[in-house]
Amino acid sequence: MEMKKIASLALSLSLCAGLLAGCGDSGNGGGNGGAAGGDGDKPESYKVAFIGSFTGNQAQYGESQRASIEMYLEKFNADGGVDGVPVVVDWYDDKSDPKETVTVGNKILGDDSVIAAIGPFSSTSAMAIAPMFEEAGITLYSPSSSHPDFTNMGEYMFRGTPTQEYYVQEYAKYISDVMGCKKIGMIYVNSDYGVVIHDLFIPEIQKYGGELVVAENYIVGQTKDFSPLISKIKTQDIDCLYIVGHYAEGAQIISQAKKLQLDVPYIGTASLMKQELIDICGDAADGFLLLNNFTPDNDAPGFQEWLAEFEERNPNISVDAHVVNTYDTIDMICQAIQNVGADRAAVRDWINAQAEFPGIGGTFSMAENGDAIKPLFPMIVKDGHFVSNA
Known part of the structure; x- marks a missing residue:
């Protein structure tokens, strides 16, 4: 072969x-x-x-x-x-x-x-x-x-x-062309998964005239209070918040960011698509966006x-x-x-x-x-x- x-x-x-x-x-x-x-x-x-x-x-x-x-x-x-x-x-x-x-x-x-x-x-x-x-x-x-x-x-x-590279390409396009956001804030997990997405996103969003204005990272299992990260991001002029991680931390970020009145659209990685995230966030999750290769509305035969x-x-x-x-x-x-x-x-x-x-x-x-x-x-x-x- x-x-x-x-x-x-x-x-x-x-x-x-x-x-x-x-x-x-x-x-x-x-x-x-x-x-x-x-x-x-x-x-x-x-x-x-x-x-x-x-x-x-x-x-x-x-x-x-x-x-x-x-x-x-x-x-x-x-x-x-x-x-x-x-x-x-x-x-x-x-x-x-x-x-x-x-x-x-x-x-x-x-x-x-x-x-x-x-x-x-x-x-x-x-x-x-x-x-x-x-x-x-x-x-x-x-x-x-x-x-x-x-x-x-x-x-x-x-x-x-799909690969992180493909996801990031689609996210940059969606954030820019569909959401109309050019100045992005990011909170990402300090792991291979998060670091790669962070690094790939910077040049990708630039292709659409956008900019990653501020990015803060956290450690799974250690970071519980995200308010210091959110407060730093809140001081910047951003159009949306991009959350990179898994649902447990993602839910805390969304909840705490809403409490701190970070009043911008939130979008997150596909890994955040868990009902448990919504269960934790409650109404704070309303309007949260993501891209995923799964949709419950799928009309494929037998699905x-x-x-x-x-x-x-x-x-x-x-x-x-x-x-x-x-x-x-x-x-x-x-x-x-x-x-x-x-x-x-x-x-x-x-x-x-x-x-x-x-x-x-x-x-x-x-x-x-x-x-x-x-x-x-x-x-x-x-x-x-x-x-x-x-």
Whole structure:
């Protein structure tokens, strides 16, 4: 197969240095015991590993992703699986901690029956183990890793979400052309996710004659009081506030900014599209904007029926892009196994070749470098819910 990408050796070494030294056998794996072996040439099961957050600051994402995968596999295996053989998942909790992710990754790589892995949730964690999975020749398909460099780290790297680079391009255009804002204030999480968006946004908004006037960052799990950051931003002449982070901190920023009477439009990253954010903010969330590759108003065939069933099965989980992208990820991997069997390289090639894949939220394609190409939808909070702002 023609190389679809060239891995960056320097980036790989910098990400792995200091992490590999902490690797061991104390991973947090659990699961269905999907070891291969059985009568004749058929295995007892086909095994996929899942790496995500079931504890820590981002545990809610891991639980929603697990619910999505379980719903899919229940149907898939009830329909016969792969020639009568079920696909099973071993679940690994990495706490969204890159060091823990490396430990978990080593445990997975020690299991010869694993065909592919889903996750991790964060870009930092995904990039920490990308070189390991590339060397082992195992597909690492993250539904949520949006760092532009992730899929350039090897032929076995895939993502189910648009990249930060693509998101930032669309955000700059939307903020300028649709919202009419030229002077932007930003509060962003001090992580790979936030820093990359911050750095990409500066030249992108300049293309539209705009300017990032002021930017303040925070640390997940440490910053609780955002009022000093908001107060600094309030002293500047800005047209809107761009919030970059995840829903728990995003909700606090919105609530505290409204209390401090920062009277400008608020727009946030796609990761803030959680019903929990609205539940925390209450009326303060009204008018909050974001762009996302998920919309509950999606008219793709079968989507509304799927959405209703998921919500009935999981009343405490709000459907978002992570749920939809994870469903597409397990679907694509299972179809790959159905078509080419348990051969790891063949599974990679099949995934990479998908040009019009029928995802639950609509048809999408897989780019040569392993990026899923999906459209973005403008969303706004009205009457306690995210609705389309198209």
